[in-house]
Amino acid sequence: MSAAQMQSLDCSDCPIRHRAVCSRCEADELEALNVIKYYRSFQAGQPVIWSGDQMTFVGSVVSGIATLTQTMEDGRTQMVGLLLPSDFVGRPGRSGAAYNVVATTDVVMCCFRKKPFEELMVRTPHIAQRLLEMTLDELDAAREWMLVLGRKTAREKIASLMSILARRNASLGPELGPEPGPEEMPGAVSFDLKLTREAMADYLGLTLETVSRQITALKKAGVIRLEGKRHVIVPDMRRLIEEAGDDSDGGLVD
Amino acid sequence: MSAAQMQSLDCSDCPIRHRAVCSRCEADELEALNVIKYYRSFQAGQPVIWSGDQMTFVGSVVSGIATLTQTMEDGRTQMVGLLLPSDFVGRPGRSGAAYNVVATTDVVMCCFRKKPFEELMVRTPHIAQRLLEMTLDELDAAREWMLVLGRKTAREKIASLMSILARRNASLGPELGPEPGPEEMPGAVSFDLKLTREAMADYLGLTLETVSRQITALKKAGVIRLEGKRHVIVPDMRRLIEEAGDDSDGGLVD
DNA sequence: CGCTTCATTGACGACGTTCAAGACATGTGG
């Protein structure tokens, strides 16, 4: 779906209607958002925002995947966020971007002009409440990630990433995830790996060579299977979670 | 200041009045908070909350330092948050704690009974707004930290930690930070290191031996000086920031 | 077909961990 095609869509038909920052909004609130919103497309590989730039908008990822990265002067880079559909980009109350946002696949964003959005947020608790909830979720994810970065081995890191992607992919619902292939066991999970080895390395604080080696190792151990380079089949999620070093099943605390 | 001593204090005299979750509140809002609040002390080394436990309260650190940690079954632990005065503990809308919170020094907390606090938050945008702001700040800090964990060398990690502690210590204001000693240069920064080597290791994803070695190395290089084991003097902040691998001066993006 | 991009594999070495011993400070009991 391109930005042009989206433009004609009503919010109530939006694929991320029930998960995005607007999910709590009533009809009149959606209408208020509608007047300050516009859609924008980004091609795979294109930057969405560059660290330090002025931000003229905030918004939601409607489709595609984008990455949030930080870079040191000498080029070392660390991914600090993985933006899937419904995730929010930008920080109200701050004018400059703190991170690089890059479209990893083709991306469509639902953008709100920043100033009007901030004003609207003050008047619309439903938006602020949802944004708080989403920010708290992101903070939890960031903290889980810190354990991965700080304490896990390369192999556990790869298993953790696979586990996260499998879970998030599943939670998008069958219509957004890939169809289960014919040869997959019931209970098996599979997903498309939409990141390059380098992007995975930046996610996990590894080199791309180590990523490649550990993927091969997990494949040889039968923890995952690959179809092509980018489609992953997990025959047994519990096994994968074990390899990730996570004790509990990773179910969310409530 | 003990919990008992705090109990008699009015919110307007509270040392964290202008930074905590209540900082935006008007007099009547403070009064509403006041009826659901109570103070509680924790001795150094004592747990405040254990991961998985039911949370009966949320609240602010009034004085002292606490740590937020995650632990794997085999004992590997990663610190995911360092709680200084005015920082908020607990997540509204969730009943179980996701992390271990441990008092590193003696700690006094201003606690709010969780249920009433959540109800109050719905009616009081000033609280929700401030909480959103604080959560966004924490998310930024977590992301900075991810770069440290994923991409920096042991030496850079230590320098980064020192740099963060020096900065946060300074921002607490002179009355909360230690007095500048007699022999310190103007422009020099100094602070008390209120973490053990092991806590620093858990913060940085290192072993305590590596922490010890790198501190010695920075000392020998003249980047820092030590008075005893726990008081750090930074003769030249720029030098320290260079060692941390941070290009810009670490000033906040606005 | 050559070119580019992405991924795999191997050899080697550095950095940080592991294991172990010892230093130093503080507190306790004989």
Added chain:
DNA sequence: CCACATGTCTTGAACGTCGTCAATGAAGCG
């Protein structure tokens, strides 16, 4: 006052994981 235990920190030596450098392979595209 000294002997001894305990907790924190430092230092050394050996090891291993992961990073670095380099060659090769596989897939897509003009």
